[in-house]
Amino acid sequence: MSDVDATEAPAPQQEFDALIDADSRIEPRDWMPEAYRTTLVRQIAQHAHSEIIGMQPEGEWITRAPSLQRKAILMAKVQDEAGHGLYLYSAAETLGASRDELLHLLHAGKQKYSSIFNYPTLSWADVGAIGWLVDGAAITNQVPLCRCSYGPYARAMVRICKEESFHQRQGFEILHTLTGGTPEQKAMAQDALDRWWYPSLAMFGPPDSDSTHSEQSMRWGIKRFSNDELRQKFVDMTVPQAEVLGLRIPDPALRWDEDSGHYRFSEPDWEEFWAVVKGRGPCNEQRMTHRRRAHDEGAWVREAATAYAAKRAAAASQPTASVA
Numbered sequence: 001m002s003d004v005d006a007t008e009a010p011a012p013q014q015e016f017d018a019l020i021d022a023d024s025r026i027e028p029r030d031w032m033p034e035a036y037r038t039t040l041v042r043q044i045a046q047h048a049h050s051e052i053i054g055m056q057p058e059g060e061w062i063t064r065a066p067s068l069q070r071k072a073i074l075m076a077k078v079q080d081e082a083g084h085g086l087y088l089y090s091a092a093e094t095l096g097a098s099r100d101e102l103l104h105l106l107h108a109g110k111q112k113y114s115s116i117f118n119y120p121t122l123s124w125a126d127v128g129a130i131g132w133l134v135d136g137a138a139i140t141n142q143v144p145l146c147r148c149s150y151g152p153y154a155r156a157m158v159r160i161c162k163e164e165s166f167h168q169r170q171g172f173e174i175l176h177t178l179t180g181g182t183p184e185q186k187a188m189a190q191d192a193l194d195r196w197w198y199p200s201l202a203m204f205g206p207p208d209s210d211s212t213h214s215e216q217s218m219r220w221g222i223k224r225f226s227n228d229e230l231r232q233k234f235v236d237m238t239v240p241q242a243e244v245l246g247l248r249i250p251d252p253a254l255r256w257d258e259d260s261g262h263y264r265f266s267e268p269d270w271e272e273f274w275a276v277v278k279g280r281g282p283c284n285e286q287r288m289t290h291r292r293r294a295h296d297e298g299a300w301v302r303e304a305a306t307a308y309a310a311k312r313a314a315a316a317s318q319p320t321a322s323v324a
């Protein structure tokens with residue numbers, strides 16, 4: 001029998017706490033509390049679902065983009081979003097959640113996706129507004145996630161953020177072109193900003209006082225900033241960009257506060273936010289119907305890919321013929 005006192009060996013919880021305290025990464029092989037695992041699966045799944053549902057509002061404009069070049073750029077952006085979904089589902093798989101299971105939960109309405117994708121894209125300027133505001137909000141939220149305590153999620157975010165930053169610039173450039181165009185084009189850009197501003201602020205989640213997960217997620221190093229802190233960062237970053245575009249932020253209370261060094265702004269309508277989260281937004285039904293149909297119609301692709309992979313694996317396990 002070993003003469004080492006069992007109490008000297010660090011218990012798994014202590015090892016985990018020490019890694020978190022040292023701001024190190026937790027890897028899939030490491031022990032982790034069940035609540036840490038379920039929080040990560042919840043957040044990463046919601047994030048992955050947002051990426052693939054997020055393909056729909058812009059995807060609707062691929063055939064209507066105003067030039068071949070705009071069409072090619074938009075197609076590449078929407079494909080990037082599918083890729084982001086893929087990295088994120090893979091990160092969730094390292095926590096033992098299969099992609100099939102997560103998609104099933106999304107389709108059954110048991111997991112969420114971002115509220116922002118339940119609003120319609122009524123004009124070409126909306127594609128610009130999504131790039132500028134929605135991807136801008138996404139970057140603000142996601143850059144700190146590159147330092148998330150869970151290694152596979154943090155590493156996925158590094159690549160995603162590089163691509164999001166390109167997406168944000170293409171959205172800004174679409175609006176820059178429109179605001180430098182005819183009065184009708186400028187009005188179209190202003191109308192898009194008027195409709196997307198508050199839903200973009202709501203992307204960061206409820207106010208800190210109503211955020212159920214923030215405190216624990218920040219203690220675990222999953223989230224690095226609170227919802228309200230990130231919302232403020234986004235407003236401070238975006239207001240000067242609107243000035244460059246010559247567009248007006250649709251908030252009469254918006255003002256620069258010299259003392260705090262931040263803009264003061266009006267909160268989104270939180271009742272509307274919760275209604276959208278609960279499925280009563282303008283496009284919730286349309287988005288989910290389309291998603292379920294796309295999944296069913298794509299079944300043959302998944303079956304063919306699985307059969308092909310099995311064939312290749314069988315061929316690889318055959319002894320190779322010796323070459324004379």
Ligand code: BYC
Pocket residue numbers: 042043046047048050051052054055081112113114115116134135137138141202203204205206210211212213214217223227277
């Ligand atoms: N929409 O305790 P809280 C993209 C839920 S993809 C819907 O603060 P947490 C892009 C929340 O889930 C954008 N639900 O939560 C893609 C919780 O409900 P449950 C997606 C929301 O997790 C394509 C409850 O409200 N980005 O940018 O600490 C094209 C209480 O909230 C929302 C991510 O997913 C919402 N907006 O903080 C273009 C980033 N907000 O789960 C662009 C990763 C909150 O208890 N996620 N809820 O039923 C996060 O950073 C965090 O999960 C959040 C929320 C900041 C979003």
